[in-house]
Amino acid sequence: MHRRWWVDALVFAGMLLLLYLSFLLGKTDSMAIPGASEVLTEPHVPALSGAMLCVLGAFLGGGALVLMLAVRGERAARVGDAARRERGRFLQAVLDAIPAPVFYKDVSGRYLGCNNAFGEFLGRSKTEIIGRTVYEVAPADLATAYEQRDRALLDARGRQVYETQVETQAGRRDVIFYKATIAGPDGEVHGLVGTVLDITERKEAEERVRESERRMSALIEALPDAIFFKDGAGRWLVTNQRAQALFNLRGEKWFGMTDRELGLLRPEYAPALQQCLDNDEVAWNSEELPCHSIEVVNDPAGERHYFDVTRIPIRRGDGSRDGLVIVGRDVTARRIAEERLRQAATVFDNTIEGISITDESGIILSVNPAFSLITGYDEIDVVGRHTRILQSGRHDREYYRAMWKTLKERGQWQGEIWNRRKTGEVYPQWLTIGVVKDDEGRVSNYVAVFSDISQIKDAETQLERLAHYDPLTGLPNRALLGDRLEHALDRARRTGSSVAVLLLDLDGFKNVNDSLGHPAGDRLLQVVSERLRAALREEDSVCRFGGDEFAIVLEDISLGEAVSETAEQLIAEMALPVDLDGHLTRVSASIGIAIFPRDGADATSLIKAADTAMYRSKQLGRDTFSFHHDEMALAARRRLEMEHGLRQALEQGSFELWYQPQLDLCSGRVIGVEALLRWRDPARGLVPPLEFIPLAEETGLIVPIGAWVLRQACREARSWLDAGLNPGRVAVNVAAPQIERGGFEQVVARVLEETGLPAAALEVEITESSLLHNADNAKRVIAALRELGVGLAIDDFGTGYSSLAYLKHLAVHRLKIDREFVRDLPGDGSNLAITRAVIALSRSLGFAVVAEGVEVQAQADLLRREGCDSAQGFLYAKPMPGADFANWLAARPD
Numbered sequence: 001m002h003r004r005w006w007v008d009a010l011v012f013a014g015m016l017l018l019l020y021l022s023f024l025l026g027k028t029d030s031m032a033i034p035g036a037s038e039v040l041t042e043p044h045v046p047a048l049s050g051a052m053l054c055v056l057g058a059f060l061g062g063g064a065l066v067l068m069l070a071v072r073g074e075r076a077a078r079v080g081d082a083a084r085r086e087r088g089r090f091l092q093a094v095l096d097a098i099p100a101p102v103f104y105k106d107v108s109g110r111y112l113g114c115n116n117a118f119g120e121f122l123g124r125s126k127t128e129i130i131g132r133t134v135y136e137v138a139p140a141d142l143a144t145a146y147e148q149r150d151r152a153l154l155d156a157r158g159r160q161v162y163e164t165q166v167e168t169q170a171g172r173r174d175v176i177f178y179k180a181t182i183a184g185p186d187g188e189v190h191g192l193v194g195t196v197l198d199i200t201e202r203k204e205a206e207e208r209v210r211e212s213e214r215r216m217s218a219l220i221e222a223l224p225d226a227i228f229f230k231d232g233a234g235r236w237l238v239t240n241q242r243a244q245a246l247f248n249l250r251g252e253k254w255f256g257m258t259d260r261e262l263g264l265l266r267p268e269y270a271p272a273l274q275q276c277l278d279n280d281e282v283a284w285n286s287e288e289l290p291c292h293s294i295e296v297v298n299d300p301a302g303e304r305h306y307f308d309v310t311r312i313p314i315r316r317g318d319g320s321r322d323g324l325v326i327v328g329r330d331v332t333a334r335r336i337a338e339e340r341l342r343q344a345a346t347v348f349d350n351t352i353e354g355i356s357i358t359d360e361s362g363i364i365l366s367v368n369p370a371f372s373l374i375t376g377y378d379e380i381d382v383v384g385r386h387t388r389i390l391q392s393g394r395h396d397r398e399y400y401r402a403m404w405k406t407l408k409e410r411g412q413w414q415g416e417i418w419n420r421r422k423t424g425e426v427y428p429q430w431l432t433i434g435v436v437k438d439d440e441g442r443v444s445n446y447v448a449v450f451s452d453i454s455q456i457k458d459a460e461t462q463l464e465r466l467a468h469y470d471p472l473t474g475l476p477n478r479a480l481l482g483d484r485l486e487h488a489l490d491r492a493r494r495t496g497s498s499v500a501v502l503l504l505d506l507d508g509f510k511n512v513n514d515s516l517g518h519p520a521g522d523r524l525l526q527v528v529s530e531r532l533r534a535a536l537r538e539e540d541s542v543c544r545f546g547g548d549e550f551a552i553v554l555e556d557i558s559l560g561e562a563v564s565e566t567a568e569q570l571i572a573e574m575a576l577p578v579d580l581d582g583h584l585t586r587v588s589a590s591i592g593i594a595i596f597p598r599d600g601a602d603a604t605s606l607i608k609a610a611d612t613a614m615y616r617s618k619q620l621g622r623d624t625f626s627f628h629h630d631e632m633a634l635a636a637r638r639r640l641e642m643e644h645g646l647r648q649a650l651e652q653g654s655f656e657l658w659y660q661p662q663l664d665l666c667s668g669r670v671i672g673v674e675a676l677l678r679w680r681d682p683a684r685g686l687v688p689p690l691e692f693i694p695l696a697e698e699t700g701l702i703v704p705i706g707a708w709v710l711r712q713a714c715r716e717a718r719s720w721l722d723a724g725l726n727p728g729r730v731a732v733n734v735a736a737p738q739i740e741r742g743g744f745e746q747v748v749a750r751v752l753e754e755t756g757l758p759a760a761a762l763e764v765e766i767t768e769s770s771l772l773h774n775a776d777n778a779k780r781v782i783a784a785l786r787e788l789g790v791g792l793a794i795d796d797f798g799t800g801y802s803s804l805a806y807l808k809h810l811a812v813h814r815l816k817i818d819r820e821f822v823r824d825l826p827g828d829g830s831n832l833a834i835t836r837a838v839i840a841l842s843r844s845l846g847f848a849v850v851a852e853g854v855e856v857q858a859q860a861d862l863l864r865r866e867g868c869d870s871a872q873g874f875l876y877a878k879p880m881p882g883a884d885f886a887n888w889l890a891a892r893p894d
């Protein structure tokens with residue numbers, strides 16, 4: 001056991017006291033202890049023995065004993081030398097009995113004496129010490145220091161205490177020297193006396209304490225918590241930096257202050273310090289230890305920090321308060337996390353979005369109530385199963401592959417997805433999937449949050465419809481038509497085709513509305529819309545443009561005629577009566593037409609152009625259509641009028657047949673006559689066939705007209721025969737549609753039967769091109785005609801490219817060389833060559849050849865020379881009405 005420091009202090013105090021007493025005693029002769037020992041009896045140290053006794057007395061712990069010895073010494077001095085020596089020995093024995101090292105020196109620094117303890121302490125015998133200087137008993141560095149100190153003491157007189165080291169047997173030791181000067185009765189200093197206190201162990205103990213304190217300090221600084229130690233009165237004794245920082249006390253002299261005093265120093269923390277104080281009191285009074293509390297401290301930035309505070313009060317044996325240990329742990333982050341977790345749990349349970357949490361392989365770990373509500377699956381149905389059970393099958397592998405790719409790259413995927421409810425119903429979801437990773441960055445979970453967007457989808461579709469379709473008619477509205485028109489124009493620009501925009505306005509719609517009411521008006525619009533839709537092609541667009549106005553976009557228009565036809569058809573459809581709740585109602589339509597690119601380069605200008613054209617139709621008396629472009633409008637109108645006129649002509653018998661004879665080039669005899677159609681129009685006069693036959697062919701009117709021609713020609717030919725005239729064969733022109741429609745051979749047979757004209761008196765002229773157009777059908781008709789005995793001539797021969805062998809196979813009787821080749825004969829070399837070739841070939845194959853358009857004798861001569869059988873032309877006769885032809889025929893000599 002180490003001696004405690006306070007024992008040393010007591011010894012030291014006692015020594016000082018005794019040194020003081022020895023000093024007092026040393027002032028008298030009675031202090032001398034003659035004969036105490038050889039050394040002690042030295043005459044120059046008469047007072048030493050008294051002083052030494054005092055020192056020794058101190059170590060013996062009894063001031064009284066020392067006093068007694070001193071008095072005795074005094075008395076002994078008076079008794080004599082022997083006694084003095086005896087006492088000297090006795091005193092030396094006393095000194096040696098003192099366990100503390102004691103020494104004394106003269107003024108020159110020589111040791112006059114010492115006790116055993118001193119010798120043992122230094123590891124030297126007394127003889128190695130006494131009579132020597134410190135330089136001889138101590139290492140040089142220490143000796144120098146001792147000497148300096150001794151000199152200073154001797155100069156100053158009195159006492160000296162200092163800490164130093166001594167080289168002992170056991171090595172260097174830390175010591176305290178207590179020294180005092182020794183003065184004789186005359187007051188003169190004769191030397192000094194000293195004792196040595198070995199404080200090595202004490203110093204080591206102190207160092208250990210300091211070390212322990214350092215460790216403790218490091219420990220509490222290393223802790224992340226704020227640590228306080230207060231004494232029983234609540235004064236702060238120990239804190240770590242974390243604790244000081246908490247109350248912004250770094251650099252402040254907080255030691256020994258109470259919370260209240262610190263609250264005055266830092267008013268902003270006064271409430272927190274008061275709270276701390278209150279909880280201290282709770283801890284002092286608590287029976288359950290340690291005592292816990294949650295306390296809040298706002299940091300300088302105003303952020304709230306939560307502390308989980310632990311208090312342990314320490315009481316003394318008598319129960320009084322000794323100190324309080326306080327440890328405050330900042331749990332703000334944990335509290336926030338807990339709060340978030342609580343909020344998340346609340347959200348998880350109460351959100352209307354479905355949530356599922358899966359492991360890294362997609363196995364469902366947890367779902368919330370909304371999940372069950374949306375999908376129809378209870379938690380028990382899906383936990384432990386793969387999310388695949390929710391798939392609808394609507395998305396292909398590529399879809400899911402892209403989803404996983406995004407999840408991997410971005411950690412999140414969002415999108416619309418179709419999934420299947422428990423009932424099997426497929427529905428759209430808006431789904432967000434998030435990736436949860438563990439501390440090592442590995443995917444640990446997926447969190448899917450979704451909402452059922454069926455209703456939104458429906459609403460979107462509804463909105464989409466409302467935005468793009470007219471709710472009354474279900475037709476696209478103006479906006480959608482605009483889009484479609486733009487697209488159509490883009491396509492047309494790319495392909496170089498045309499687009500027609502038709503604006504159709506109902507005439508008389510207002511009357512319907514006013515007279516029959518709006519519901520009837522609405523119904524009419526619906527009927528009109530249905531008719532428009534039905535009348536148009538799939539690829540055409542029709543929209544309700546507003547009110548009683550409709551717009552139509554026709555793509556890939558190559559012919560103005562086709563547009564006119566569509567417009568006519570629409571007008572015809574609109575003109576059909578509509579039954580509106582028992583009221584048979586009629587409306588008509590006015591249409592305006594604009595053509596891209598001619599009438600406008602973009603949608604806006606085209607619609608504007610169509611609108612202008614539509615107003616022109618209104619001005620023209622409604623129930624008609626107008627093109628924005630005048631020429632086209634005019635042509636279309638003329639065409640329409642002509643078509644109308646042809647129908648009327650057919651009904652009213654305004655067609656006439658004129659006849660042109662065909663003569664044998666050698667004999668000059670009439671071998672036949674060609675019937676040529678004329679239209680006697682009240683407005684136009686006599687209209688030549690080339691002006692109306694193409695339109696009649698296009699509109700199909702040629703079929704009834706052709707039938708009339710056939711009947712009329714046969715009837716007149718019969719009448720000429722009956723009148724005793726011989727017109728030869730009557731040649732009738734037949735257009736391609738007449739053959740294509742089918743039943744032509746039956747018509748011919750019926751007409752021949754009706755009129756009584758022999759089949760051999762009839763010749764059908766078919767153009768080479770119509771023969772080639774529908775070869776199979778033509779072949780069949782020709783065969784049937786041949787059966788009947790009707791002759792067959794190929795009109796305009798040379799303009800097509802039919803093979804003569806093929807014509808021979810068809811049993812054609814006659815070829816007509818087109819007027820074009822004859823016209824420039826005989827001058828035109830190439831026409832002459834063709835004519836020659838045709839004639840030669842025809843003859844070799846056995847065809848009869850008729851040349852058309854022979855106007856001059858030279859042509860007739862040439863053709864005859866070349867072997868052409870017959871001719872027709874102004875040289876002989878121009879086409880003439882039937883009666884004139886009969887007269888012409890009758891007037892002929894043959």
Ligand SMILES: Nc1nc2c(ncn2[C@@H]2O[C@@H]3COP(=O)(O)O[C@H]4[C@@H](O)[C@H](n5cnc6c(=O)[nH]c(N)nc65)O[C@@H]4COP(=O)(O)O[C@H]3[C@H]2O)c(=O)[nH]1
Nearest residue numbers: 676677688689690709733734735853854855872873874879
């Ligand atoms: N410059 C000139 N012309 C001559 C001469 N000799 C005759 N012509 C004209 O040549 C045309 C001959 O008729 P096409 O080649 O069958 O050509 C006919 C025929 O293809 C067609 N056509 C006439 N009538 C009918 C008909 O009833 N049905 C059909 N489908 N087509 C007809 O109309 C075409 C024209 O008939 P048209 O105007 O009557 O014209 C007739 C006639 O007047 C002449 O020396 N010089």
